[in-house]
Structure formats: structure tokens, C-alpha cells
Amino acid sequence: MSALTVPPRPAVYAAPPSGLPAMAREWLIREGVRLYRHQAEAMEHVLAGHDVVLATGPSSGKTLAMALPIVSALAQDPSARALLLYPMKALTQDQLRKWTALARALGVDGAVGVYDGDTPSHRRPRLRAEGRILLPNPYALHQYLEWHHRWAPFLQGVRYVVVDEGHWYRGVFGSGVALLLRRLGQVLTRYRAKWNCIIASATSGDPQLFGERLLGRRVAVVDRDGSPQGARGWWFWDPDRDREPSPFQQAVDLCRFLVREGQQTLAFLPSRRMAEALAQAVRGWPHVPSPEPDPGSARGDRGGVASYRAGYRPEERRALEQGLREGRLWFVASTCALELGVDVGGLDAVVLFGYPGSVASVRQQAGWAGRAGRDASVVYLPQDDPLHGTSSADPRSSWKAVPRPRFSTPTTRSSPCGTFCARPRSFPSRGTSFSSSRRKRWMCGPWNGPASSPPPPAGGPTPARSVPPTRCP
Secondary structure, rough: OOEEEEEOOOEEEEEOOOOOOHHHHHHHHHHOOEEEHHHHHHHHHHOOOOOOOOOOOOOOOOHHHHHHHHHHHHHHHOEEEEEOOOOOHHHHHHHHHHHHHHHHHOOOOOOEOOOOOOOOOHHHHHHHHHHEEEEEEEHHHHHHHHHHHHHHHHOEEEEEEEOOHHHHHHHHHHHHHHHHHHHHHHHHHHHHOOOEEEEOOOOOOOOHHHHHHOOOOOOOOEEEOOEEOEEEEEEOHHHOOOOOOOOOHHHHHHHHHHHOOOOOOOOOOHHHHHHHHHHHHHOOOOOOOOOOOOOOOOOOOOOOOOEEOOOOOHHHHHHHHHHHHHOOEEEEOHHHHHHOOOOOEEOOEEEEOEEEEEEHHHHHOOOEEEEOOEEEEEEEEEOOHHHHHHHHHHHHHOOOEEEEOOOOOOOOOOOHHHHHHHHHHHHHOOOOOOOOOHHHHHHHHHOOOOOOOOOOOOOOOOOOOOOOOOOOO
């Protein structure tokens, strides 16, 4: 077994920026909150109306750095609105609680709510008309922009757009979100909204390049993390030293050992089935501490052990997250569903069973250990796969690499066709800047009809189609 040690980092505080409203300063004094250096710097950029990328570590207070200047500005301007994009519904519900509490504390009148596919239809007109802070996800916003005329009261007042968990927007999905933000900017410009964007990402190797590719505009970067961090030990397990038990059985033994030593542990696994199996194996061990029974506990919360994955009902997920925060759960086996910044407090140890696919995901998952300046341990146990083994062969080069933004430039032909072709449906093109023929030729090829139909003659009318188009909606 090899090990790396990350030394502790002290907190670096800073005074609130001079442009922060008096009500926000009073709230900081009342709550006893001292701003870290990066929080004060990010607030200064937001108050100045700059597009900013906030790239600091997990649990460094990024939400407060964005929320306090935005909510205080909304409290001073009743016509101002804010649009917050989160990639996952579970994270959206978690952040809704924080934004709602701050809005009430600063006296912001109006609705703060989630607007996505789960929002009841009878609540949607009121949210569009009276909402001050709305939290959709990119999938929902892509559909709603086509009906922008129904959103006119909200879009006219949008001053802030927040894109959280920026490291999640990579690959083709990241390219689609980049096009979506450009389309959103076109709609807001149509409604004469003066807005700026705040992008938050805990794991980004080049935040300047990432922010400019995602947003398509110049951005200011805040990456000097002032939050405290305890000492963190990285342990790299070598399963080949003992070939008799399988890697999964070694993971079971490791998690049992950590629980026996009183370490609140979170294990990340690549599949739901493995997460359920690991939780069941640890739950059946007689030495697991048994907390007081909770009558409102979620499914799988028995004996201080649970599994966390997608597919649980919202109330079950909330109960599991609360059990982690309150310390009733000693061990949780999870898929990547907990990779995003859901607030469950600080843990003593994190076990990574298998390489999660990217350095950004490794850092995000390991960030659950040692939050709030506590010392913690991260254990990486590779699966029976050569690719996973190479990650622990040279830990320093493999785990201290710089994560890079990995999504294609939105202007290339490989960019998502659906988002690009939705743009002219929002606003019909005029002139030759973006004609229908150019759109078909550039994104969909020379002919978009059924495969059995011949292309129309040059210069002639397009024949009627008997079936819907197969490539561009």
C-alpha cells in the first residue's frame, strides 16, 4: 500500500467588499460569519457586474459567495430576478433550502422555487409571474426557452444567471449546455435584460478556458481558496498482495475496519448493484454501531448502514442525507449520485472502489472527507482491471494531475444538433445570417427527409413528407 499526505491549510479571511449592501453586512454580523478570501473576491466581481468563474475546493462556501450579493441585490430591486441552473434534481432541492432561508432572512418578497418537470402545473403560472429566484435544470430550460413569451415577466428582470457544479458539464453534455447558455443569452437580449453569469466549479484545471468556452464571453477567475482544510491522507490499496479474496471482498473488509475504528465512512462504487451489496455486507457485520431507531428513517437505514443511489423517493433521499449530517449513519455505500455538492457535513473517510473515470470526479468524491477543516483519509481500491491498476501504480502523477475542460467547442459540427436547431424556433431568423438552408446544410446535411425518399430537385419545391424528420426536430 502506498500513501500520499496532503498537509493542512489554514483559513484566510477577508473583509466584506465595500459595495455589499448594509443588510447583507448586518446578516453576516448576526450569524457570526466571517468571509474567506475567495468569497469576498467573488462578491466583489458579482457586485461589479462581471461574469465570474469561482473555482475553489469542495465545501469552501461557494454558495454563500454567490447567494449573498445576489439576494441582497434582489432585496433592493423588486424587479430583479435570478435564474439558477443545477444539473441534478437532488442537488436542486438541497440548494433550494439554502436560497430560501437566505431570501427570507434578507426580506426578499416573492417566490423562490424549483421549476422543472416535477413542478405541478397549477404552480407554474405563479412562479413565472411572481418568482424572484427559480431553479431549473438544463434539460428543463432547453424546453422552456421555446415558450419564452410565457416567461416574459420573469425574463425581463433577469440580472443573474448561476451555473453550479461546472465540472459536471463535460463531453457532449457540456457542449449542449454551452449552446444552451448562448441561446439563453439571445432570449435575454431580446427582452433587454442586463445580466451577468456566475459559474461555480470545485474541480477545474483551467477555469479561464473552461468559463470562456462554456459561456462564450470573457470571465473573471477566482481560484485562490481561502477555506481551511485538514490534513488528508491518500492511501492506495494494492489488491494483488492478497489474491485469495476478491477485490470486492477486500473492500468489504476495509469498510468494516473503518467502521470498527469509529470512522464515519462513505464508499463510492460504480453501480447500484455493488452499492447495495456492499451495504448489505457491512450491515450484516455484528460489530457495526447501532444508533437509536429513527421512526422516520428511510429504506435501508438500519443499524447505521445505508446505500444511496438514484431511484429513491425524495423523502428517502432527504432522510439519508439527514442521517449523515446528524451522525446516525456510520457507513453509506453510494453511486456517483452523491458526487455533487449535496450538504451532508464532513466525513472521516472516503473509499473509492474503482477509478470513477476522470480526475475531476476523483477530487469531487474525495472532497467529502475532511470538510470544515477536519483531518480525514481517502482510500483508493482498484477493481480487477488493468486500467484501474495503473491509477495506483504512480499515485503522484495519476492523482495530482490537473483536470482539463473536456467538451467540444460549440461551433464545431459535432456539437449537439437539438440545441442548435432549437434556436431558430425561439426567434425566427431574418436575412442571411442564419437561414434555414444554411442550418440544414451545416448541421443536418443536404437532405433531412426519410431515407426512402429522394432529395428534392435543385431549385424546386420541397415535397411533402409522410413521416416526421429523422434528424432535426
